[in-house]
Amino acid sequence: MKLLVTGGAGFIGSNFVIYMVNKYPEYQIINLDALTYAGNLENLKSIENQPNYTFVKGDIADAKKVDEIFQQGVDIVVNFAAESHVDRSILDPGIFVQTNVMGTQVLLEAARKYNVQKYVQISTDEVYGTLGDTGMFSETTPLAPNSPYSASKTGGDLLVRAYHETYGMNVNITRCSNNYGLYHFPEKLIPLMISNALNDKQLPVYGDGLNVRDWLYVEDHCSAIDLVIHNGKSGEVYNVGGNNERTNIQIVETILEALDKPKSLITYVADRLGHDRRYAIDATKIRTELGWQPKYHFESGIKKTIQWYLDNKDWWTRIQSGAYQEYYAKQYGELL
Ligand code: NAD
Ligand code: TDX
16 A cells, blocks of 8 residues: 655654554555645654655645656555644735645646545644634534635635545545644644743733634544544545643643743733634544544643653754744744
C-alpha cells in the first residue's frame, strides 16, 4: 500500500506520519510538504530513516510536481496540507484560497487521473460556523464558515464532494475539533500560552475569553483518520471530537497553574474579527459506525503536552526566533 500524506511536516501531519510509519511497516508512506513557515522536518527526526518513509518537498498546487509523484504509484491520498491559522487568514486571505482550494483541486485531479483507491480530506469543524450556548455540529449541519480560513476549507470540502458526485471517486472528509499535543506550532492558543508563560511574557486573550473550543489530543485524531482510511464508506463525512469543551480563559488558567505562573500575565486584547463563539462536535457517527474511541482525557493530554514543551524548549525557541517575530509584531503589536 502506498500512502501519500500531504502536509506531513506540520503539527497534525507529522504526528500522523509518525503514527502510520510505526504502525504499518509494510506500507510506503510518502510525505509531500512545501515546508512553509509551519512545516518543520525536525518533527520527523524519529522516523526519517525508516525504510517505509520518503519525504518530497513540493507544493500541492503545483500540478506538474503532483503529477510526477502520482506517476510513481499512489493508492491512498490523505490531504493535511493547508494554511491553518485563522488569524493569518484575517491578515492575508489570498494564500488560503490558493492552497486550501486550488491545492485541493490539483490533488483531486491527480487522484482522478491515476485512479487512486481513496482520497481523504482532513477538514475542520470550523466549516460549520459558530454555535450558541447549546447544540453540537453533526455531519448534516449546514456549512456556514465565518473566516477566510474556514471559507477556504469549505471550498476544498465542496470540491471533494463534487469529485465524488461527478466522477464517483471514493472520498472521505473528516471534520475534527481543535487538536493539541506535541509539535503544535506556537502561534496557536495552547503552545502560544505555554511558551509565553515560560518566557514571562503577556498572554493575549481575545475578547472576553469566554469563546469555547472542543479539544482533542492529536493522537486520537490520528487514530480516527486511520479508521476512516481503512473503513470509511465512500462519499461519507465523519466528524471527530473529544467532548472536551473549555473556554479559552479556562485553558489559559490551566496552563498557568501547571507552570506555577501568575494570573497577572493574562492580558485581554481586542477580539478576533468574526470570532466564532463556540464549537462542539457530535462524534456519534464515527464512534458507532467505525468504532472510534479517544484514548486521552484532557487532563492527561494537557499534562503530557505541557511536559513536552518544557522538555523541548529548543524546538519552539528556534521557531520563535525566525520569521515568527514579524508575524507576532503584526498580530500582537501592542504587546511587544
Ligand atoms: P499546520 O499549519 O501545522 O501544518 C500545515 C502543513 O502543510 C505544513 O507542514 C506546511 O508546510 C504544509 N503546507 C502548507 N501549504 C502547503 C502547500 N501548498 N503544499 C504542500 N504543503 C503545504 O497545520 P495543522 O494544524 O497540522 O493542520 C493540518 C490539517 O488539519 C489542515 O488541513 C487543517 O485545516 C486541519 N485541521 C486542523 C485542526 C487543528 O486543530 N490544528 C483541527 C481540524 C482540522
Ligand atoms: O493569542 C490568542 N488568543 C486567543 O484568545 C490566540 C492565538 C487564540 N485565542 C483564542 C481564539 C480561539 O477562540 O483561542 C481560541 C483558539 O484559537 P486557535 O488556537 O487560533 O485555534 P482556532 O481558531 O480555534 O482554530 C484551530 O482549530 C480548528 C486551528 O488553528 C484550525 O486549523 C482548526 O481548523
